[in-house]
Amino acid sequence: MAIEIKAPTFPESVADGTVATWHKKPGEAVKRDELIVDIETDKVVMEVLAEADGVLSEIVKNEGDTVLSGELLGKLDEGATASAAPAAAPAAEAPAASSSAPAQAPAGEAAGEDAILSPAARKIAEENGINVASLRGTGKDGRVTKEDVVAAVEAKKNAPAAAPTQSAAGAAPALQAGDRVEKRVPMTRLRAKVASRLVEAQSSMAMLTTFNEVNMKPVMELRSKYKDLFEKTHNGVRLGFMSFFVKAAVEALKRQPGVNASIDGNDIVYHGYQDIGVAVSSDRGLVVPVLRNAEFMSLAEIEGGISDYGKKAKAGKLTLEEMQGGTFTISNGGVFGSLLSTPIVNPPQTAILGMHKIQERPMAVNGQVVILPMMYLALSYDHRLIDGKEAVTFLVTMKDLLEDPARLLLDI
Template identity: 80%
Template sequence: MAIEIKAPTFPESVADGTVATWHKKPGDAVKRDELIVDIETDKVVIEVLAEADGVLAEIIKDEGDTVLSNEVLGKLDEGASASASESKSESKKADEGEAEVAKDKSAADEEQILSPAARKLAEENGIDPNSIAGTGKGGRVTKEDVVAAVEAKKKAPAGKSAAPAKAAEAEAPKLEVGDRVEKRVPMTRLRAKVAERLVEAQSSMAMLTTFNEVNMKPIMDLRSKYKDLFEKKHNGVRLGFMSFFVKAATEALKRQPGVNASIDGSDIVYHGYQDIGVAVSSDRGLVVPVLRNAEHMSLAEIEGTIAAYGKKAKDGKLTIDDMTGGTFTISNGGVFGSLLSTPIVNPPQTAILGMHKIQERPMAVNGQVVILPMMYLALSYDHRLIDGKEAVTFLVTMKDLLEDPARLLLDI
């Protein structure tokens, strides 16, 4: 029985998706719940799994095609064996053989056709796509082809080429000093969406940034004293700085509810909860998973959730639910060495906190010059809703809480 392989139902915030990678070819055997195809949206990559055991009979939407919610991507022969499907596939190939051969010959001297996922993987590993023999439809280089080339490159002995046989046929031209090389690659849907939202935020908001600085020595001393005991107590969860900033932010948001609000048309929406988005850099671009009800989370829960989100972002496993919502965002450019920046608000939120690098600086303390580990904090906010007094008070509250962490426990 033929089963239609359909795209998932996208939420309202996602209009469509792009077929990123087919992990099976027509005629391949498929197990129930096995990954068949990846759909890339402007937020996440969604995996489509097989509904039953069988054989992939037909691919309707090729890699790179745009698909809508519940649109048919291909067909699966439930209960069929790979051998039966292979005979059908061979018959079909025989009918199309001459046309395919002619097409392959004409394309042999041109640049290979890559799926978005394959192109990205090849670039990351420094592999020339033209050196890879594509096994996809029409000679398309799939992600699996690039993975095989990467493995071959790793296993190749020193001094020998790790590229497939195709590389031996025609070596890549050697570049001379002064050569001006350019490479054009398509922008990913996620990168395009991030760019669109950033431009939208700057053009639609009266955005302003205020700064302050915080002495990180009290938190660093506290972390140094208890980090080993904390990790042992909470099953390997490490105590970092982000959990202190999230807890301080939730308390400051309670005291300055306007910073936790959003604008909806001509209405102001005040949120009675603190869903904190944490900006995470991934290979696909900037993503912002959300810590829901962060005001009720312990330091260990915050650190554990952030670590899990980081792993999911690295593996491309973040879901749309993970990144939906959020009333306030924290971005930590300090992990990359940024000393000061002006973060851009993530609409429809009205504020974002920017953390930065901890830098030792001479500071005046009780009339004495003391070297202290200092961090600049930046709060970008929508001046249409938040006045300067609220923004500055928010940052001062965070400064007080972070420089005296006991305040977080005593709620003062």
């Protein structure tokens, strides 16, 4: 029975998708719940799994094609086995081989008579992609033996080793000085969407950035003192800096609710919860998974959530639900060495916090010059809703909390 393979149902915020990768080819066996095809949207990559055991019989939408929600992608023959499909291939090749055999070798020496191929030899040929019609048989009456197939497999393995030497020699001039090499690749849907939203944010907001700096020594000392015990107590979850910033941001957002708000037309929406988006870099582009109700999360839960999101982002496994929403975003460019930047707000949010590299600098403390590990903080915000006073107060609150982490526990 043929089963239709259809695109997943996209949420209202996603209009269509693109066929990214087919993991199976027509004629290949498929097991139930096995990944067949990836559909890339402007937010996430959605996986389409097999509904039953069988064989992929037809691909309707090729890689790069645009598909709508529920549109037909291909067909699966339920209950079929892949053995039938490969067996038909040599038979289809035989007429062409037999017609060309006289020109290649004397009759009886070419593999046009592959019907008498032994099962062992045929299996080795199929597993290694060897076209038996092109082989010269050494057995009785020109029969292709197992040894003939094994020799062809070895020759095939050795051929690519020689090819790079020739191709490298041929490609050498391309690396010579003075040549101007270009490579054109299509922009992924995710990167195109990110680009569109960034341009939209800059053109539709009265965006402004304010800065402050924080002495990271207290947090670094606290982390250094308890990181081993923390990891042991919380089953391998490592204590990083991001959880302190999320905790401090949650408290600062409670004191400055305008920074946690959003604009909907002519209305201001104040959120009574803190859903913190954490910007994560992936091979496909920048993604922002969300820590839901971060105000109720412990440091260990925050670190564990961020670690899981990072792994999913690298593997392309983030879901739409994990990336939707968010009332405030934190972006850490410091992991790449950024000392100072002006992050761009992620609409419909009205503010974003930028973390940066921890840099030792000479600071004046009680009339003395002291070398301290300092970090610049940047808050970009929509000036239509947030005044300078609120933005500066938000950053000062974060600075006070991070320079004296005990305040986070004492709620002062």
